[in-house]
Amino acid sequence: MRRHIIMAVVFWSVCVDSRKIRGISLSYKRFYRERKSFLCIDGSKMIPFEQVNDDYCDCEDGSDEPGTAACPGGRFYCSNLGFRPHYIPSSRVNDGICDCCDASDEYNSHAHCQNSCRNLGQRERADVEGQMRTLDEGLRLKQQLIEEGVLLWREKQAQLRDLQQVAEDLQIKLEEHRRRKHEADRLKEQTLKAGDRGHRHQNRTVTSIFQILDSNKDGRITVNEVQAKVAFIQDEERSLSEDEAVALLGGGHEMDLSMFQLTLWDSLRAGDSVKIKGTYGVPASLADEDPNIEAAERDAVREDTDLKKVEEAYETVNMEISDLRNKLTIDYGTDREFLFLNSQCYQLKVYEYTYTLCPFNQVTQKSAVGTEVSLGKWGTWAGTPENQYSRMRYESGEPCWQGPTRNTMVTLTCGTETALRSVKEPSKCQYIVDFQTPVACQPVLKQQGIHSEL
Known part of the structure; x- marks a missing residue:
């Protein structure tokens, strides 16, 4: 009797093992509890339980053949104990290629698959541990960069305020230099007008001296007229020779007003060799450049140069302000970590x-x-x-x-x-x-x- 009981238990365990449903995950086992019939998971059809994994596709969703390649759209679940479980297309079941690391997909093929799940799991766990260490170190460095970002942001804000203050100061200086340049230009214009009046006065002086020398008032000065009216400063009593008079006339024997301005007038204006008899000569200041004009022109040039320097500095500062403002408008992350x-x-x-x-x-x-x-x-x-x-x-x-x-x-x-x-x-x-x-x-x-x- 005891022998019969032992044989029955062995036979029952063999039968249970033979009915083990391959290719399903734990979450789907409730659909495959052995009973007289099997309901397709999509609810479309009821079939005898014996037809589950019989290598013939009865259900449209392929749920009756999780462990065979019978259904074109089916999936086979690799348990992969010790590694990551995953699904493979049921078409790969028993195709001679090991797709599951636990070799469960090649249970009825010529392939000799080794269970490599443990080694794969160990390697992956080592990789994950490395990733976790990298993540920990990365988060630590990120916190440092966030703190640096806060300081850098404050520094840029302070830099912007400083630049804005410099721009305000330059604006005041710019307005002052523009005022000074305007004043220098006004004084230059007034001085030039005064110089123009002096130049006209000088022209009148040239004309008057010419008329003094032109005794017969014919509009020309001759050698005789020069000898009669012009003398050497060092020897006023001695009369000029004809050659000396010709030399003062520029090499000719007579001259008009225009030629007089280019020759004899220069000698009389210089006042160091000849003069008109009975006078102390022609004041040199009547012909020299007006020193007021030179000073006014120098002041105008200097003010123009200074103004351009301030304008360039003001433009440069404003460009820096614009560039910094653009940088500060960028989104650098919730904590400005970027x-x-x-x-x-x-x-x-x-x-x-x-x-x-x-x-x-x-x-x-x-x-x-x-x-x-x-x-x-x-x-x-x-x-x-x-x-x-x-x-x-x-x-x-x-x-x-x-x-x-x-x-x-x-x-x-x-x-x-x-x-x-x-x-x-x-x-x-x-x-x-x-x-x-x-x-x-x-x-x-x-x-x-x-x-x-x-």
């Missing part, structure tokens, strides 16, 4: 090209021969609603030959250093850049648990 990237550039060489990313500015590509093209200028953040700071969009680069305008999408990934990791061109003139930096590390990853699937 502020340190401003004014920085990062390079990566890929084959014959060198790519340069200057965050919040532009992306460029430089060939081995030195030709540089723009792959896009800073546009906006383009991440997901959950993390808008995970991507940067750079737009309106140089147009491609018979193609679109170049654009670049920069994906930010967590890392312990800030560097370009890769550059790809998945479609013509559309680039994808992997940019690693600690500020891309998110605490939410740690909270969710990267290794939850293990």
